[in-house]
Amino acid sequence: MFTNILVALDGSEISQVALIQAVDQARIWNAKIQAVYTAETPQFNSLPMDQTYGMDTTFEMNRVIEKAEESEGAVVLEKAKKYCADKGITLTTHMKYGDTGSEIISLADQEKCDLIVIGSHGKSSIDRLLSGSVSSFVVTHSKVTTMVVR
Numbered sequence: 001m002f003t004n005i006l007v008a009l010d011g012s013e014i015s016q017v018a019l020i021q022a023v024d025q026a027r028i029w030n031a032k033i034q035a036v037y038t039a040e041t042p043q044f045n046s047l048p049m050d051q052t053y054g055m056d057t058t059f060e061m062n063r064v065i066e067k068a069e070e071s072e073g074a075v076v077l078e079k080a081k082k083y084c085a086d087k088g089i090t091l092t093t094h095m096k097y098g099d100t101g102s103e104i105i106s107l108a109d110q111e112k113c114d115l116i117v118i119g120s121h122g123k124s125s126i127d128r129l130l131s132g133s134v135s136s137f138v139v140t141h142s143k144v145t146t147m148v149v150r
Contacts (some may be wrong), residue, residue: 003030003146006113008104008134009037011076014119018149019080022117023087024149031115034092035080036107038100039069062071070095101137116146 007022009015019035026033077093084091096103108116119133135148 002113002115004033004113005029005033005115005117006032006104006108007033007035007080008100008116008118008138009035009076009080010100010119011037011072012119012121012122013075014149015107018117018119019083021147023084023148024088025086025115025117026089026124032092033084033089034094034107035077036094036104036112037073037076037101038096038098039066039073040098040100049088054077066097101134101141104138105141108142112143116142116144118146118148119148120148 002025005022005026007015007018009019022033022035025031073095078098079089079093081093095109096107104116104118116138118124120135121133139146139148
């Protein structure tokens with residue numbers, strides 16, 4: 001039924017559960033599996049900046065945050081690759097930048113994925129409060145089957 005699965009990862013425990021489910025589905029359907037980590041674009045452009053961290057502009061602060069997200073994403077994707085390799089599955093990884101929900105939908109369309117696997121919530125409640133639920137966005141806007149795991 002499924003041939004190309006996309007799993008969304010963010011480093012949280014629930015995204016690890018999503019990866020496990022994606023691997024299980026890939027085995028059942030003999031499907032390809034892809035993982036995406038999205039480095040959220042910082043949204044501190046209009047906040048006043050002080051010299052506390054030695055940065056003069058919000059651009060500098062945003063760049064520091066982007067670098068931290070990139071580093072975390074690389075670690076998360078590498079761990080996922082190792083997990084899949086240990087299970088005998090090849091994983092293709094993608095690092096994206098921007099709004100997580102939109103990037104997941106876009107990548108699923110671009111890669112012609114027919115199943116998206118995503119955790120029910122991300123790393124923190126604050127993220128959900130500030131940006132809304134990524135899983136809700138993906139379920140609402142996806143053109144393909146979406147599995148939300150808890």
